[in-house]
Amino acid sequence: MTSSTTRPLLPGAGVYALKVSPYLPQAAGPATVTAWTMLMSLSTGQPVALLDASGLTVERTAATTVLAADHLLPPDARTAAVIGYGRIGRAHARYLRHVRPDMTVRVVSRTRPEELDSGIEAVAGIREAVTGADLVMLCTSAADDVVDPRTLAAGTVTTSISTNAPGAREIPPAAVPDLDVYVDARTTLHVATELVQAAATGWDPATVRGDLTGLVAGSTPRPSGKRPVYFRSVGLGIEDAAVAWAAYQYDNETTEGRP
CATH class of the missing domain: 2.20.25 (N-terminal domain of TfIIb)
Structure with missing residues (x-):
């Protein structure tokens, strides 16, 4: 064991x-x-x-991504793409629609999605989903590149959660030096495959613009607007704890309100 x-x-x-x-x-x-x-x-x-941490992981992963995206996007962002529409992808769309209700979300799924909520539409493929999108959220279990952020307009935010499988990644390592990179924590630089591989071929991790704490605190610089933006998360224990505490408080509040 x-x-x-x-x-x-x-x-x-x-x-x-x-x-x-x-x-x-x-x-x-x-x-x-x-x-x-x-x-x-x-x-x-x-x-x-x-x-049960399996459900909390879904919520934590999506909440972390959307929290970062909300700080990285301009106020007038209108369109998002969710690539991979399983449990975690659906949670990403749900949180985004809650935080940014004016944004339209295009989703790409291997299987036909069930009935979609207002503001969410299914499209045929990745190219259609990301064209003109202000935000691209990668929620796949891919072991190789899904999207190359370099093909997106400057200022477009791409987020990646990837998986814990060895070598898993969702963007090419060669793209990393051309992006405004943000991470959930500095330790992500030693775990995320594409960032590790980019560093091994000359990219300087010191050029990372900031982490999630800095974004929330306002101490991290905003994206330059000159390059695509990339936020990479791998999941942190403190995020699990925060979501668990929020779930516990919510349960207490709803229990107290029951007859």
């Missing part, structure tokens, strides 16, 4: 989160993989909540 564990701290909320994801090989059939997040009180040391 193997297991990955993170312990991010939320001192303002008075809790820390413990996330455990065991990998349990099975004699017959595929391994069993689960993920659980527990919130623990900093004052009593007692468990506050236990949450």
Whole structure:
């Protein structure tokens, strides 16, 4: 059995989160993989909540992307493309429509999407989706390039979440030096395949314009407007903790309001 564990701290909320994801090989059939997040009180040391982290991961991933995109996009951005419309892609569209209700979202899916919400439309292919888009959100499980941001207009924001598969990426490493690059955290520079490979061939990671914390705090410079923009996230323990705490608070509020 193997297991990955993170312990991010939320001192303002008075809790820390413990996330455990065991990998349990099975004699017959595929391994069993689960993920659980527990919130623990900093004052009593007692468990506050236990949450299924698989659902939280979907919400955390989409929320992180849209939070960054909202800070990187100009106020008059009108069109977005979501490439890959599975659970995570749908969450991206949902969060974006909540934060930017005036934006139209074009989606590309391998299978025909079910009934689409207002403001979301299915298109035939990637080229049609990204043409003229202000924002391109990559939500695929691809192991190779999906979009080359260099083919998009200056100022267009491309986001990528990729997967945890070895070598997975959604844009070509050769494109990285020609982009205004932002990351969810500086540690992403050592994990994201395309950024690691770009650095190995001469790109200077010090040219990254900022991270998610800086975007939210307003201490990170805005995109230059001269090049396409790229935001890369890999998922952080502190993001899991924040979403778990938000879910716990929401559940408490709705429970208190029930008859």
